[in-house]
Amino acid sequence: MTTENRTNITFIGAGNMARSLIAGLIDDGASVDITVADPSEEQLDIIRGQWPACITTTDNAQAVSQADLVVLAVKPQIMQMVCEALASDIQERKPLIMSIAAGVSESSLNTWLGGLLPIVRCMPNTPALVQSGMSGLYANTRVDEEQRSLAESVMRAVGMVLWFDDEDMLHAVTAVSGSGPAYFFLVMEAMQRSAEGFGLSEEEARLLVVQTAFGAAKLALESNDSSAELRKKVTSKGGTTEAAINQLQASGLENTFDLALKAAAQRSIVLSGNKPAIEKS
Numbered sequence: 001m002t003t004e005n006r007t008n009i010t011f012i013g014a015g016n017m018a019r020s021l022i023a024g025l026i027d028d029g030a031s032v033d034i035t036v037a038d039p040s041e042e043q044l045d046i047i048r049g050q051w052p053a054c055i056t057t058t059d060n061a062q063a064v065s066q067a068d069l070v071v072l073a074v075k076p077q078i079m080q081m082v083c084e085a086l087a088s089d090i091q092e093r094k095p096l097i098m099s100i101a102a103g104v105s106e107s108s109l110n111t112w113l114g115g116l117l118p119i120v121r122c123m124p125n126t127p128a129l130v131q132s133g134m135s136g137l138y139a140n141t142r143v144d145e146e147q148r149s150l151a152e153s154v155m156r157a158v159g160m161v162l163w164f165d166d167e168d169m170l171h172a173v174t175a176v177s178g179s180g181p182a183y184f185f186l187v188m189e190a191m192q193r194s195a196e197g198f199g200l201s202e203e204e205a206r207l208l209v210v211q212t213a214f215g216a217a218k219l220a221l222e223s224n225d226s227s228a229e230l231r232k233k234v235t236s237k238g239g240t241t242e243a244a245i246n247q248l249q250a251s252g253l254e255n256t257f258d259l260a261l262k263a264a265a266q267r268s269i270v271l272s273g274n275k276p277a278i279e280k281s
């Protein structure tokens, strides 16, 4: 922490997810000073344009020199190279490390960064951009209570948080909520195309589809009913919804979703290079 009790947070990588988190932290009025490092001036220009108070640099090592928390927000494929290049600077200060990369294990991060570090792995999702994110978190044993609450407060600024004691469960979180927004967007795309096929304009179709998706999600969040019970309440016997649901079920929707989520979890397992419990069951 700095003397004024402000927290120095450094983002390594200024892409979509980093921007979602920065937006949430700034909108939330969090007491933080943010530094962002990225080799792309184009990416840094977006940060400077949207949040002039952020310090930006193309030098990762310089960016971590004052950090209390380093958020690793680069693609999994380059994480090893980025971490190894930062190891000596990180070892000097030993800040809390938070990685948002899919499928990169805590033990790999710890090894690449020189060892004995407090590390939180986090799997957020893009609705963090509108402070409606869902994040799964896992902390290693070197993370103390203060660091745990720092990591949680960053992610709470952009949505809801669930902690897991078993790191392997982050494969499931990745498959469900990390990648999940894309599944709903695909359903919305399909509904929009079909709506336009009825002769509705693009704007009319978009409003009907998106507001319906929002309303369904809000109702599911606020209701005590399960999704199955809420669905039954829309479905009149012999009515229009039943006709649609019968069609969706006949074409194997539930099985397709099951296979899709398993493919996402499997990809997360492959990226991490190990065999977690979720695969053994």
Ligand SMILES: NC(=O)C1=CN([C@@H]2O[C@H](COP(=O)(O)OP(=O)(O)OC[C@H]3O[C@@H](n4cnc5c(N)ncnc54)[C@H](O)[C@@H]3O)[C@@H](O)[C@H]2O)C=CC1
Pocket (backbone or CB within 6 Å): 012, 013, 014, 015, 016, 017, 018, 037, 038, 039, 040, 043, 060, 073, 074, 075, 076, 078, 082, 100, 101, 102, 123, 124, 125, 126, 178, 179
């Ligand atoms: N997009 C999503 O929905 C989610 C992504 N994630 C994870 O977040 C991480 C970032 O993903 P996105 O933001 O979508 O990717 P992105 O491609 O938008 O951002 C990655 C950023 O890293 C920068 N970069 C490249 N080399 C660098 C280096 N050597 N040092 C510093 N920065 C470097 C790139 O210029 C780019 O700005 C990934 O590990 C991904 O697995 C996690 C949850 C959801």
Ligand SMILES: O=C(O)[C@@H]1CCC=N1
Pocket (backbone or CB within 6 Å): 102, 174, 178, 179
């Ligand atoms: O597709 C990906 O690999 C990342 C992780 C979860 C969402 N996007």
